[in-house]
Amino acid sequence: MKAILLTGPKSPLSIQEIDTPEPGPDEVLISLKAASVNHRDLWIWQGDYGNISYPCVLGSDGAGVVVKAGSEANQGWVDQEVLINPSLNWGHQRAGHSSNFQILGVPSQGTFAEFISAPVSNVYKLPDGYDFIKSAALPLAGLTAHRALFYRGDLKANNTILITGIGGGVSSFLLNFAVRAGARVYVSSSSNEKIKKAVELGAINGINYKDDNWADQLKEFEPAGIDLIIDSAGGPHFLPLIDLLKPGGKIVNFGRTAGNIPEMAPSRLFYKHASILGTTMGSPADFESMLEFVEEYNMRPVIDRVFDWKETDKAFNYLRSSAQFGKVILRIC
């Protein structure tokens, strides 16, 4: 089969022939029609991720058609249009994943390929009204966003929230989910244009985090403070986020796009009665809740661009430039 092969850190991404996988007894073989690019793929491409061995096939998000089942019991899946939950071996506790947990695509074969074998327990029918492109946008980003907001963040209607870096793929789901859940949403971005787009999608307002006084601008918007901040950046802007919270407020973080968080005086945290919570991907229950939410609210993902998979290099450069607003998709053909 054809697959996009990464042969070393920062090497060009080209289509090459590799062996087609055989589904195990609890797996199905899926003919992939679309995949999406996540920041994780960029970290791995640049060699900034654990447990990479080359050559490898990237990609955590995929949608396609089941063409073969590894056992008689799973024959009913053949010809079904499906998407894949990329949280592998989560385990039994919703609070956190097991020690065998992996994310689909490195170290296992990823979705930038014609075929993938996936555990039946991670395969779901496409949501109503979803084609392969929309479905490929959904799994990793939708799952992460849903768990961050609702399970870890315990979002309530009328909560005031801030989403940092609204151009990101996960952030676009956070915005969509939070607006539908009745939250009052602020966003941050490096681009005033993206803030405008977020307001069109239901945000109240936003600030440009490149401005020196970005935190003061947010304080002016919400003098009483913010209930919940969902952050994927970390970095030096993280500590001022604590000062923006209401007493007893929460920050949920799932990313490190802007690097490490500097040292902090503990008083900054304890005088605020603040909670800082981490989250990664999500459990099967989170994935199913996310799909239910999408169907209940007839929600569509924000898709910025669709690239032919022969142009995967271009798609990666596009994501690296942070030009996107929402998800970047690869059409596999």
Ligand SMILES: NC(=O)c1ccc[n+]([C@@H]2O[C@H](COP(=O)([O-])OP(=O)(O)OC[C@H]3O[C@@H](n4cnc5c(N)ncnc54)[C@H](OP(=O)(O)O)[C@@H]3O)[C@@H](O)[C@H]2O)c1
């Ligand atoms: N732990 C997990 O399970 C998990 C799951 C998904 C993603 N992540 C992590 O979450 C992050 C976002 O992932 P993604 O796939 O959504 O990425 P993405 O689509 O590549 O988006 C990255 C966005 O980060 C924003 N950004 C960059 N520097 C920033 C800064 N200093 N402050 C605030 N925002 C900044 C930019 O927003 P603007 O363009 O608006 O400036 C950019 O568009 C990555 O670090 C990724 O590894 C973790």
